[in-house]
Amino acid sequence: MVAALFTGSLVAILVTVGIVLSLVFETFRFLQIVPLTEFLFNPQWSPQTAIRTDQVGASGVFGAIPLITGTLLISAIALAVAAPIGLFSAIYLAEYANSKTRAVVKPTLELLAGIPTVVYGFFAVLIIAPLLRDGGAWAGLSVSSESALAAGLVMGIMTIPFVSSTADDALIAVPLSLKEGALALGSTRSEAIRQIIIPAALPGITGGLLLAASRAIGETMIVVMAAGLAANLTLNPLEAVTTVTVQIVTLLTGDQEFDSAKTLAAFALGLLLFIVTLILNVIAQHIVKKYREQYD
Amino acid sequence: MDCMTMTPTKPLSELPLAALQFAQQKPFVLQSTEREADMTTDSVSSRSPAPVEVTSVGRIRMQTSDLNVHYGDTQALHDISLEIPENQVTALIGPSGCGKSTYLRCLNRMNDVIDSCRVEGSVKLDDADIYGPEVDVVELRARIGMVFQKPNPFPKSIYDNVAYGPRIHGLADSREELDSIVMESLEQARLFDEVKDRLQAPGTSLSGGQQQRLCIARAIAVKPEIILMDEPCSALDPIATSGIEALIDDLKDAYTIVMVTHSMQQAARVSQRTAYFHMGQLVETGSTDKVFSDPRDPRTRDYISGRIG
Numbered sequence: 169m170v171a172a173l174f175t176g177s178l179v180a181i182l183v184t185v186g187i188v189l190s191l192v193f194e195t196f197r198f199l200q201i202v203p204l205t206e207f208l209f210n211p212q213w214s215p216q217t218a219i220r221t222d223q224v225g226a227s228g229v230f231g232a233i234p235l236i237t238g239t240l241l242i243s244a245i246a247l248a249v250a251a252p253i254g255l256f257s258a259i260y261l262a263e264y265a266n267s268k269t270r271a272v273v274k275p276t277l278e279l280l281a282g283i284p285t286v287v288y289g290f291f292a293v294l295i296i297a298p299l300l301r302d303g304g305a306w307a308g309l310s311v312s313s314e315s316a317l318a319a320g321l322v323m324g325i326m327t328i329p330f331v332s333s334t335a336d337d338a339l340i341a342v343p344l345s346l347k348e349g350a351l352a353l354g355s356t357r358s359e360a361i362r363q364i365i366i367p368a369a370l371p372g373i374t375g376g377l378l379l380a381a382s383r384a385i386g387e388t389m390i391v392v393m394a395a396g397l398a399a400n401l402t403l404n405p406l407e408a409v410t411t412v413t414v415q416i417v418t419l420l421t422g423d424q425e426f427d428s429a430k431t432l433a434a435f436a437l438g439l440l441l442f443i444v445t446l447i448l449n450v451i452a453q454h455i456v457k458k459y460r461e462q463y464d
Numbered sequence: 465m466d467c468m469t470m471t472p473t474k475p476l477s478e479l480p481l482a483a484l485q486f487a488q489q490k491p492f493v494l495q496s497t498e499r500e501a502d503m504t505t506d507s508v509s510s511r512s513p514a515p516v517e518v519t520s521v522g523r524i525r526m527q528t529s530d531l532n533v534h535y536g537d538t539q540a541l542h543d544i545s546l547e548i549p550e551n552q553v554t555a556l557i558g559p560s561g562c563g564k565s566t567y568l569r570c571l572n573r574m575n576d577v578i579d580s581c582r583v584e585g586s587v588k589l590d591d592a593d594i595y596g597p598e599v600d601v602v603e604l605r606a607r608i609g610m611v612f613q614k615p616n617p618f619p620k621s622i623y624d625n626v627a628y629g630p631r632i633h634g635l636a637d638s639r640e641e642l643d644s645i646v647m648e649s650l651e652q653a654r655l656f657d658e659v660k661d662r663l664q665a666p667g668t669s670l671s672g673g674q675q676q677r678l679c680i681a682r683a684i685a686v687k688p689e690i691i692l693m694d695e696p697c698s699a700l701d702p703i704a705t706s707g708i709e710a711l712i713d714d715l716k717d718a719y720t721i722v723m724v725t726h727s728m729q730q731a732a733r734v735s736q737r738t739a740y741f742h743m744g745q746l747v748e749t750g751s752t753d754k755v756f757s758d759p760r761d762p763r764t765r766d767y768i769s770g771r772i773g
Contacts, residue, residue, distance in 0.1 A: 191693035266579060345616035349679070352574060353629040353686055363628070368619050 170299070191348040191442060194435030201429040202230045208437060209233065213410075215419060215430045230433050232440065234401040238409035242320045242395060243384040247269055249324025250380050254331025255373065261332070262339035263361050274423035283327040289393035292322035297394055300406075308405060315395035323390050330380040334456075338372025339365060355433040371455045378452035388413035412437050480499055521626035521682075523550040525690060525720045531585035533566055533575065540566045543585070544746045548690070549572065553712060553721045555735035555752065557728060562741040564724045565613075568692050571722060587617040606633055610684035613695040617667030617682075622659050625667040625678055626650060630684035634704060645685055652718075653681035673704025680711065683720075691715065693723040698767050699729065709734050716764050728768060731755050740764045 199207070210231025257277060261270055297318040312315070339459030342365050350360035366373070396408030397418060419434040503700060526548035533541040542562045548554050548571075556564040558613055567577070569648060575581040587594050595750070606629075617625050626646045629635075646663075648658040655677040659670070667678050676696060683691055693712070696707040707765035712734050725731050731738050732752060739749040748755060748764045759765045 198625075260739040343616070345614055346618060347613055348574060348577065348610075349612060349618065350628075351577065352572060352605055352612075353632070353682065354602045354604075355632055356602050357633050363632075364618055463612035 172218040173431065188299055188442070191435050191439040192430055195439045197427075198429060198432035198436045200425070201432065206230060207433075209402050215415070215433055222378045225289055225342075228430060228433075230429065230436075232412070232437065234399040235410060235412045235415055235437065236440075237403070238316065238395070238399070239385055239411040239413070241316050241403060241405060241409055242323060242391060242411060243381055245317060246323035246383055246384040246387075247319025247377065249321055250327040250331050250384075251377060253324075254328045255329070255335055256378070257315070258332045258335035258339060259281035259361060259366070262336050262415075263357070263365070277332050277449055278329045280326065283326070285326065285387065285389035288322050288326050289389045290307055292318050292390055292394035296420055304406060311406045312396070312408045314394060314408040315406050316409045318392045319393075319395035322394065323387055326390065327380040327383055328385070330383055333377050333427075334376025334379060335369070338376065339374065342368045352373055363422075371458060375452045375456035377450050378455070382452070383461050385448070386413065386441060388417060392417055412441050416441075469640045493549045517698060521551070524548065525550045525590065526722075527586075527588045528567075528570070529588075531567070531583070531587060533563070533570060533584075535578070536580040540744055541570075541746045546746055546749060548720060548722055549737060550720045551716055551718075552736040553716050553723055553734050554737040554739065554740050555731035556722065556724045556732060556741060557726070557731045557767075558741035558747075560726065561743075563744040564739075564741045565694055567741065568694055568722060568724050571692055572605050572610055572688070574610065576601060583594075586680040596760050599632060606686050607688055608690045609664060609686060609688035610692045611676070611679050611683055611694070611696050615672060617670070617678050619666065621664045622650075622678060623663040623671070626681050626685050630759050632766050633686060635685075635687070649681040649685040650678075650714070652684050653677045654707070655681055671704070672700050674709055676700060676704070676708055677711065680715075682710075682717075688719065690720045690722065693721065695724050695726060698726065705730075728756075740767065741765070 198259055200418060205229055211233045212229045212231045213234045215228040215230060257273070259278075261274055265273060293314075295315055296457050297315065300315060300318050301311045301313050346364055347370060350364040353358070355363070363366055391411045392414050395411060395414060397410050397414065398408045399410050399415070404410060416434045419430055419437075424431045484598075527546070529545045531541055531544040532539065544563075544567060546567075556567060558564050569575045570583055570587055571594075575583060583595060589604070589607070592599070618628060620628070623646055626649050627642055630642055630645050636645055647656060650659065655674060658674060659665070659678075667675065670678060673680045676699075680696075696712075697708050700708065709730065712723065714738075715721060723731075723735065736754045738750070738755040739751040740747045740755065740759075740763075742763050748759060748761045754770060755764065759768055
């Protein structure tokens, strides 16, 4: 029995190690074809190599900067949506809602996390994107039918529960004695929340925001469907941008040679993404853990 | 002037009806300067030795009549009628779950925080019902401070802990004024000398006894008239406890204090009045000497002699 349990955990660990190693080795091979400086600093991404080596554009350009910018742009939009909505709903749930409302609203919010991302994707493409395009046309702006804004907004809605759930937990974990202490001094409820409870819960709330950010950065399906493929280096949310995850998908779908720079680039991007989200997660967990210790 | 100065040191029944009505209509609006002025006159006017009978205690600051408290379907307090005299320490004693903390929390409406809690009957501060519809609970809690069982300093600096109340109530017009309120409060709470070199250190870095004195300083800084203490020493060691007890004895000259304690020795040491609660009922009340030396009720006698609780 114990052996079976041990094997179970061993398999999980081995698979993780295997994935990381494959990323590292393939990235190493990629970097033998494309120099690291080009990958990190070249502002152009054009991996479309020709089918035959004697054609024009035989070697692609692999600068990850437009992808990173696109990823950050969309994630920033997503957080700009998820952070206020998530925090407000968490504060409402933790401090104002009665237990009946809470019992309905909290699971409903968390249901948002259970919706398949592909559903969010076609929501973005079929409803939000046309809406933005028509709205933009009405306001005299040219909004691309695939835009960072459409993808970011929908991704923001998707990440609301990550923010609200963690923030709610953090607010609930603030000892009642602190809240009562503030109220007993004649604070209004809102003063107690703003000046005592939120500052005390801030590490937990930050942890939740970082988790939401790492979720947004790693999100694929919504951006594949709604953000576009064009590797524009822009900060304009109305234009089509592409992200690291979208490019990995495009690089690896269809028939590929497994030793071309194009295919190997996907592994390098994967490793980059892995490192970024790993760092965010480590920071988030560290913050959450630190604040837990503060009260226990 | 406000309702406090309207009320002389006479029992309620002797007040002219008009004065009573006037006092009842008057909402709790107090300027801090008036409050200070009142405090000094009050502390002079009520230095009478603690008498034995309830009727001759001196000026009554708070009074509850037929107070019933329910948590959902459970009744926690049954018909509690009790008077809290000014500038004395009133100790509420009794076994765990007897309702003494619940009673204390009715006096500053802390029970409002609990959804299922229902309070019936009247709780009067001077002559105004604190559960009245026109009462601003924020103002009320500024007049009636509270110190909790477990020290609960805010996760802020020592200075900011004490400055919190004066800041939210706008008691200081300048940085210097705020500084002096903080210093005075810390001195009154007998903490200043220990922390004067590290006012910016977090309040949570202090020892348990220091934290509790910080919480007392924090309550004093708002210049309350009454301080409620919910087992203020139960989380402290004996040395810290005796420090707090000495402090409470000091404070009663300037404040009216109501203290819940599970320690009979503590009640005997620091209080002038004692109320014994048992299973949600007020069994006996009187001067501490009387209750401890000659209890009327057999339940009080059993508790005090250590046979129950």
